[in-house]
Amino acid sequence: PLRRRISLGDFxxxxxxxxxxxxxxxxxxxxxxxDGFLWxxxxxxxxxxxxxxxxxxxxxxxxYASLLLIDPAPMERLSSLPxxxxxxxxxxxxxxxxxxxxxxxxxWPNDILIGRxxxxxxxxxxxxxxxxxxxxxxxxxxxxxxxxxxxxxxxTCLRQEGSTAAPExxxxxxxxxxxxxxxxxxxxxxxREITARWRDVACGIGEKITVNLPDRxxxxxxxxxxxxGLLMLETGTGKMMQIAAGDVFFG
Ligand code: BTN
Numbered sequence: 001p002l003r004r005r006i007s008l009g010d011f012x013x014x015x016x017x018x019x020x021x022x023x024x025x026x027x028x029x030x031x032x033x034x035d036g037f038l039w040x041x042x043x044x045x046x047x048x049x050x051x052x053x054x055x056x057x058x059x060x061x062x063x064y065a066s067l068l069l070i071d072p073a074p075m076e077r078l079s080s081l082p083x084x085x086x087x088x089x090x091x092x093x094x095x096x097x098x099x100x101x102x103x104x105x106x107x108w109p110n111d112i113l114i115g116r117x118x119x120x121x122x123x124x125x126x127x128x129x130x131x132x133x134x135x136x137x138x139x140x141x142x143x144x145x146x147x148x149x150x151x152x153x154x155x156t157c158l159r160q161e162g163s164t165a166a167p168e169x170x171x172x173x174x175x176x177x178x179x180x181x182x183x184x185x186x187x188x189x190x191x192r193e194i195t196a197r198w199r200d201v202a203c204g205i206g207e208k209i210t211v212n213l214p215d216r217x218x219x220x221x222x223x224x225x226x227x228x229g230l231l232m233l234e235t236g237t238g239k240m241m242q243i244a245a246g247d248v249f250f251g
Pocket of ligand 1: 065
């Protein structure tokens with residue numbers, strides 16, 4: 001576990017012009033013995049990955065960034081990490097949106113939406129290394145000036161929403177907000193602050209939603225998240241289900 005305070009100076013950044021996937025690049029560094037706190041960004045990815053084996057279109061113009069962490073936390077705290085990441089990415093994007101822009105919200109567990117359109121996707125991947133350490137890679141793709149088609153959700157990009165920021169400027173905000181939020185999360189009691197901040201910017205709490213699980217879909221009312229970041233779905237009077245992973249659709 002990361003037992004000490006986390007600060008800006010702990011992080012390194014490697015900026016690439018092109019790579020297959022910044023997540024793959026981080027995993028390769030981990031296998032080669034990197035100690036983590038390494039950001040890798042690329043202007044373009046040739047085989048960007050999305051959640052559930054989907055491809056992530058990655059032409060020049062958007063932000064593709066991955067953060068490598070090694071042995072970040074005890075298992076029981078890891079379920080709240082996606083929420084911490086979403087809070088940090090939300091804070092970074094807020095810095096580059098003009099006043100009066102459409103609502104910037106997080107969608108469980110960690111997509112970021114503007115006006116209910118997807119503008120950022122996050123893919124967390126883990127691997128147990130040969131020396132028993134655990135590598136965790138947080139991959140973040142933000143639509144800055146391009147809007148790749150998404151068969152599942154409506155999409156938008158920051159430029160479309162009135163932002164003039166370039167990917168590098170947005171990354172500078174992300175670098176800072178991630179250090180701040182990970183430091184809070186890293187303190188055991190900080191998890192409560194993270195879940196509270198997540199709830200403040202979440203969309204759809206109280207609404208009817210459908211959650212697609214690998215083997216079926218379930219509908220119900222989105223009751224909120226528990227302190228571990230699990231989605232609570234009310235499926236009938238007083239019947240509450242806790243969901244750890246799935247795709248959420250509103251309405
Ligand atoms: C999603 O499906 O919503 C998650 C998309 C995550 C894309 C990012 S781009 C940077 C990093 N490298 C990858 O190959 N994927 C992630």
